[in-house]
Amino acid sequence: MGDVTNSRAVGLSIGEVSRMTGVNIETIRYYERVGVLPAPRRTERGRRVYGPTERGVLAFIRRGRELGFSLDDVRTLLGLGAPGNASCAEVKEIASHHLADIRSKLADLARLERLLADAVSRCTGDEAPLCPVVDILVEPREVEGAALRIAGRSGITAARRAWQR
Numbered sequence: 001m002g003d004v005t006n007s008r009a010v011g012l013s014i015g016e017v018s019r020m021t022g023v024n025i026e027t028i029r030y031y032e033r034v035g036v037l038p039a040p041r042r043t044e045r046g047r048r049v050y051g052p053t054e055r056g057v058l059a060f061i062r063r064g065r066e067l068g069f070s071l072d073d074v075r076t077l078l079g080l081g082a083p084g085n086a087s088c089a090e091v092k093e094i095a096s097h098h099l100a101d102i103r104s105k106l107a108d109l110a111r112l113e114r115l116l117a118d119a120v121s122r123c124t125g126d127e128a129p130l131c132p133v134v135d136i137l138v139e140p141r142e143v144e145g146a147a148l149r150i151a152g153r154s155g156i157t158a159a160r161r162a163w164q165r
Helices: 015-020 027-035 052-066 071-081 088-122 132-140 143-153 152-163
Strands: none
Touching: 015 027, 015 052, 027 052, 052 071, 052 143, 088 132
8 A cells, every 4th residue: 555545644645735835736736847936746647646745835935936936946946945955045046036026027117108108198199190108109219218128028029929910
């Protein structure tokens, strides 16, 4: 008989741990595939069985992602936070870099907000063919730099391709 025979007696199913942590089942499986979450034990029938450690790791990952940390940063933070490995200096370096990125994006968003607010305020709402809002959508050069930093280059490239179709 295997070491895990009854998932109810020794751990949580993937559905239960999903509900408890707020992490989608498919996301849990993805985290296992990419190695952020260690593969859980399995029952003799192959069902995943999660315990308090996996539940804690999933909650940590979810909170890190909610704060905007990349999956690589979360993986690094998990490694640094393991017993005996925690280094506040290394954690601070990762968090400081992330904070600088957030502040940069906030500045870019404020700039985009000003540009859009200005265009909306100049728009008369008439049915005339000239519209300041449409102008910034057709000629995005003013907002392109800020948008690239916020959405990432791939998002802007995809938007350009869709516009050109």
